[in-house]
Amino acid sequence: MSRPLSFEPDVHVAKRPAEIASERPEDTRLMELVASGDPRARSMLAMRLCARVRRLLRGLLGDPRDADDAAQDALVEILQSAHGYRGDAPIERWADRIAVRTGVRFRRRERRAAVHAAVDPDQLRSAAPEPAHGDALPRPLVAYLDELPIRERQVLFLKHGLGYSLPEVAEIVGAARSTTKYRLMSALARLRKVIRRETAIGRPGGAWR
């Protein structure tokens, strides 16, 4: 494992952004310039956040194309909401919340046509490539997330990928806490099966074949 897992309840297990120790005044100044419409500041902010926002939405939504579309929407919203930044958190953490909100909203819009995509037995897996992340897991993390129905994926990612508490996750996805908890446990149960099978048969990592 890359670092010890936290066994504390509802703490942010996500690593905090690297910029957490950066001088907040600079962040605040940057956001003031963005809010005033400074094109250079906007560009700097967009470039600073684009990869992170895209990766976050890839984790949250699954489909890479949806993630790219949602990332664009999220960046627009971030750029337009700069006046709301108070400097009490790193820009990345502040932007995460906007990206999550955009992603969940995006998913609601999209799922009319796509609810089957995550759970249809014929489409249990996505062939979308993603660079490997962990060195302990036989396959890239996203390949495991792709095994989950979207609702379970979302709550698992929000809870353990972004460190939101259970009540926060429930509020974000618009579900009861009990339902959210059930989805979390259901997600883990599915992943557990996959992992045990892979470990038992010594399946090589990488693609599905």
Next chain:
Amino acid sequence: MKHRAWNGLTDRLVAGERLSPDEARSLEEAARIDPAHANELALLDDLAGFVDAGQKEPSADSIAIAHAALARVTAGELGPRPAMERSRSRALGIAGIAAASLVAAALAVLVWWPRDELDATPELQVAGAWVTIASGQVTVDGRAIGDAMPRLDPSATVAVRDGLACLAIEPGIDVCLGAGTTASVEGLGDPEMRVEVRRGHAVARLDPLPSGRSFGLGTARVRAVAVGTIFSIDVSEDGGSVTAAVLDGVVEVRTPDATMRLAAHEVARVHAGGIERDRLTADVEARDLELLASVPDVDGRIGHVAIDVSPPGATVLVDDRTLGTSPLLVALAAGEHRLELRGSGGARVGETLTIRAETVVARRFSLSAAEPPAALEAPLEESIEIEETDEATEGREVARAPALKSSPRALLAEARMLRREDRWRDAASTYRRLLRDHPRSSEAHTALVSLGDLLLDRLGEPAQAARFYLRYVREGAGALAPEARWGIVRARRQQGDTRGEREAIEDFVAHHPDDARAAGLR
């Protein structure tokens, strides 16, 4: 540590509960001993670092997305904020250095865009109930769906003889009706809306409803009520037996004598003797999700197209997505769409449809593989009300299907659709084509199990079925491994191969000891 204890602790961990120091130590100890446990924790650990593990330098695609967002923000300042239209990133096709120049060009265009062009596009407010897709023989109040406006009058009766129909009820509620279903929408606009199912099968998906509102599926006596979930109801031919199934969320099943709360993956069976709780089976879940998969995207400004083809039963694709078979009525976003029709004899035709919001376009075609080109009868122009014609106004290109190599996803969708229409042999052929044309795709891997099921359950070919199940298992298996191994057991049994069956059972139990079917086999 035993699996059960491990599962209990990790369930609590994933749900955010506090673990005692002893429990945490037990987990870590177990993870040191068992690599599967270690991987489970590693997955959660990797997840925690996932977002931060991105590249320090954004990729060309990320830069393209950033530039597109910047262009949109700049454009928004020229007038009212533009609607957040989806501009598919794949359509952007911007990469690397090209991104900056393209964005510069886009900005130049936007500068002189008339302000009207930038006006926010109003979202269609779906007040009431609409038919969003109807495939096969569907009637509304006894009239064929192609002749009816897609908006439903209060208490209108929708009957699906074969095929399917999906309804959008107010914003956020989709209901799909399977073949053999008769139902009506009741209480539109009331705090308690419902779809009354007289017979057949209906599945609903809801966004969370505002406080004080609920939605139900039911009969005169039995009602399943939810405020945000996916659930379904099955009503027997005589109405005497009702089964409610919950795929997600919580549903309350009410009868005159009893009330039962169902959680996700539970089923309530209501009959003369009372009400019983049961577990949701994979078959029912797959059936319901497959039905819901037909729901088109009706957000934004929409219009409808009614497609009638002679002879009926042609496969209808819009924007490369298989929607069903003709006759078919479907809601589409306003704008241009690519329509393609495929006849059973191999004939196909395509055209570009222009859909205007809140209009219905009627299209009637004649399609025959045996006929030479120009056998197509062209449609009339669209209008607010449906208009139809048999008049041929211009010839269209009709040709035998060229040997196109469809994408794996398209073939899978086609096979699913054929299966839904009970065209088992055609579905099997399509799965085989997928295996032949895209042998290394993940879709082909999955199709091995689907094809096995088809051969075993529908076409009576257990030996062939076993071959495909075995291939799935040998090629690295996957999430469907329990189904594949279970399929081998069933196939051997059908073959009368006692020894083979015993070996398959042992294999199943060894690989899937936690599976409910294993207990019955031991």
